[in-house]
Amino acid sequence: MKEGPDIARVAALIGDPARANMLTALMAGRALTATELAQEAGVTAQTASSHLAKLQEGGIVEGRKQGRHRYFTLGNADIVELLETLMGIAQRTGHNRVRTGPKDPALRKARICYDHLAGEMGVALFENLQQRQLVSFEPGGDIKLTDAGAGFVTAFGLDLDHMRQLRRPLCRECLDWSMRRSHLAGALGAGLLQRMLDLGWARRLRDSRVVDFTPTGERAFYDLFSSLPNS
Structure with missing residues (x-):
């Protein structure tokens, strides 16, 4: 059996x-x-x-x-991560939808992954947080917000105490289907995206997963994450 x-x-x-x-x-x-x-x-x-x-x-x-x-x-979050991973496998092995459209490049640049930022900008954000040691990987593979990261998050206007009380991990790695690298999920990933939306840096496109950054919002994004290459 x-x-x-x-x-x-x-x-x-x-x-x-x-x-x-x-x-x-x-x-x-x-x-x-x-x-x-x-x-x-x-x-x-x-x-x-x-x-x-x-x-x-x-x-x-x-x-x-x-x-x-x-x-x-x-x-739950495991299902979100599983689906994003399956999308990456489908992309890598050539199992793509037959019809593509003008939104495809926008999806690859910045999109919603359930409640956090994915695509090129999502991956760039996560990698910048690591480069600046605002988040770090623990020996078991978990992601920890450092003391410097806590200060950064608070200065950005997020309620860290509230996020830590939520019934979900604060930081979680999610494999990005279009970039084949990871972006940031968890309460922090969701909080960062929501703060950007609240600030008017970006908006959700109707009936789409695209996160559309305004020119001013995109500049603000790269100004905040200043070590990122601004394309």
Whole structure:
């Protein structure tokens, strides 16, 4: 008898094309209804509900009822990281979507990865934090915010005490599918992106994962992370 985790079940849940499209849509970090996810998957509402029931039973998504609608989100940070990693494998092995569009370069430059910044700018941010020793890797592979990093985060206007109380890691590494290097996830990654949005440096494009930086916002980004190469 085989023992241990059943990866085949998880792979089957994620691997169905319609369910994969739904999960990709949820990577934008917004809670979506079954109707909206049916449109993303190109299936009927009844078929979407069946898919979502399986994903929810498997712990891949979570559902909550609000008013007349039921909204779905990804199950947890592990699912987000897994999907981003699978996107990287698909990109590297040539399994790309047939149709590309003008948003593709923008997705590679800066996009949302559930609730944190990904793409070229997300990777550059994380690497800069490491270069300046604002974050460091622990022997076990965990990422720690240094004392200097805590001062930087507070000066940037983030409530570090609040982030440390959240039921999630403060710092987490997430492999970026387009860059094949890591960007910063966790409460700190989410907090940094939200602060940039609040400052008006960037905005979320409607019905897209693109994070669109204004020219002023992009200059401010590179001024703050001054050791980054400004392209």
